[in-house]
Structure formats: structure tokens, C-alpha cells
Amino acid sequence: MKRTTYILLIYCILFLFSLSLNAKGATQDEIINNLQRVTQQLKNTIEHICPSNSYLKNGLCYCNDGLVWNENGTQCITYNQSCQNKYGPHTYGDKNYCYCEEGYVWNKDKTKCITYNEDCSSLYGSHSIAGKGDTKNKYLCYCEEGYVWNTNKTKCITPKEWCLSVYNNDEHIEAYKEGDEYKCKCIDGYVWRDKLQRCITYTEDCKLTYGDHVIGIKGDEKYADYCNCEEGYSWNLDKTECIPKFKVFIEYSSPEYSELLLYGFIYSLIPILILVMIFTLIIESQLKKELLFKELSIFFGLGILLTPLVYLIETLFSKITSINLSGNLSFFTLIWYYLGIAAI
Secondary structure (H helix, E strand, C coil), X not given: CCHHHHHHHHHHHHHHHHHHHHHCCCCHHHHHHXXXXXXXXXXXXXXXXXXXXXXXXXXXXXXCCCEEECCCCCCEEEHHHHHHHHHCCCEEECCCCEEECCCEEXXXXXXXXXXXXXXXXXXXXXXXXXXXXXXXXXXXXXXXXXXXXXXXXXXXXXXXXXXXXXXXCCCCEEEEEECCEEEEEECCCEEEXXXXXXXXXXXXXXXXXXXXXXXXXXXXXXXXXXXXXXXXXEXXXXXXXXXEHHHHHHHHCCHHXXXXXXXXXXXXXXXXXXXXXXXXXXXXXXXXXXXXXXXXXXXXXXXXXXXXHHHHHHHHHXXXXXXXXXXXXXXXXXXXXXXXXXXX
């Protein structure tokens, strides 16, 4: 029963008692004496109603210094007990406020005190822990070993999850650790292409540049990744695409290269003709029992006629095949030329 209820009850009792005295025809002095007696008795009763560690003042019960009423108003307790009744353990308080003990902080709803680790977990997930703070904070939140912050730094996730979030959820992406830092890369057999925003195979990468019928091959530490044609296909002249092998001959047989092929054919016959002429002259000279010098002079004289032709063929061959003969063939032909001049 509340203290105000007791006070009202006292006044009601006194009022009813005075009415009963008047009804009995008591004198005024008798009524006053009786009221004083009843009041003293009620006062003694109220003093016994106030709980321990409290006192009566002006008809009300008050807690002693350093104590406050509990939530039900039936008992006087300490400030610390009052805070712990409201917010749980690890709290303490004073006359005005409740506080968390050292090593504890308020939760987000400020309904209880929790550890630093519990606070980090409630803010950033179960894999967040508290660590050393800075000049402004007693502690800071970090991710456990094997976890990293997401891009918004709102949750601790695995390195794999981080790579997926950064690289468009590509299933061919993986995380690896370099020093103290996690990085992302495509799994073996795949390469990342920013234009496509995904990992693709080496063959797909080659096809982006060279079209169909090309395959990609992974290199090693010495050789970079490179592309090659499928079986039955070869590079065209400019090495911009793979074409069927029979088309390679057609391409080289086009009017643009027909003259070159003709000269190349003739040029390929020159060594054979030279050998035939040498053996013919040797045999003929032996049969005629004549000196070989005369026939050789005729042979070397042919160098005068063949030297310009050899030089032209060499130039065209180097231009179309990108193979630089460095004038070696024409150099030997030029020697032949001067020997021919000397012989004549």
C-alpha cells in the first residue's frame, strides 16, 4: 500500500471517530482529548509502516542518504543496486545517472552493459573483435584473423566474399594473401578483363583479339601467355586471324605475291643450275682433254647476268617474309660477278 494511502486512511479514521463522539453527546474537551489519543496511536502505527533504511517526514516515508526507492517503492536500496535492477550486472550509479563498469559499454539500445567484443560483434557481425584504441577511443573494432572488412566497412567477411563483392560475383575469382594483405585473382586457366568485368579462359581471351579457330596457352615465368591456331588452321600473313591451311597457299598466291613467287621459284633453281653447270663443264673438259679454265670463265661470266636478278629476289623475299637475309646471298653472287669479270 502506498504512503499517500496511509495518510488518507488516517484522516478518514479521525473524521469517523469525531462523528461517533458527536453522536454520543460528548463534550468538546472530550472530543479533543480522544482525537489526540487516536492521532498518537496512528502516528506510532505509521512509523512502523516505513521500511528499514527510511524515515517518516510530514506523513511520508523517505529513504536515508545514499539510498533510493526500488521500482515498487517498497524498499530502500543503493544507487548501484538500483542501476543493476534496471540495466543488469556490470553497472553502477549515483544520484542522477547509471554507468557501465570498466571494460563495458552500453549496447545500441542502452538497455544493458556489454563487453567491448560484444559491442563490436553487435555492430559488425560475429567475426568482429575489439582491439587497441587511439587517442579518441578506448578501443576500436577489428576483424578476426582470416576475415576482412567489406567495402562499406560495416561487416567482417571472408576474403573470398570480399573478392566476389569487388569483382562482380565472378565464380572464377579467388583470394590470396600477400604479406599482411589479401588480394584477388582469377583461378588457374582464367584471366581478368576489365572490359567484360569477369574472368575468362585463355582461349576466350585470344578469340577477343583473333576471332575463331584460335586457342590460348598459358605461359611460364619465361614466356608470356600467347595464342595459337587450332589444328588445321594457320596464321594469315598479317597474323590477325587463323585461317584454313589451304587458304594460306591461296593468300600467298594472290596477284600481290605472284611475281614474288615466280622470282622465288627461279631463285630456288639457281643453286641447282650452278651445280649442274659445274659438273657439266668438268665432264666436258675431261672428255675434250682441254683446260678447265676456259669453261670456268664462261661459268663465272654468268654471274654478271645473274647478280641483279639475285639481288631483286632477295629484296622481295625479305620484304614479304620479314626475314632479313642481310645481303648474304647477293654478296656471294657479287663475288661470282667479279670472278666473271676477271675470267673474261
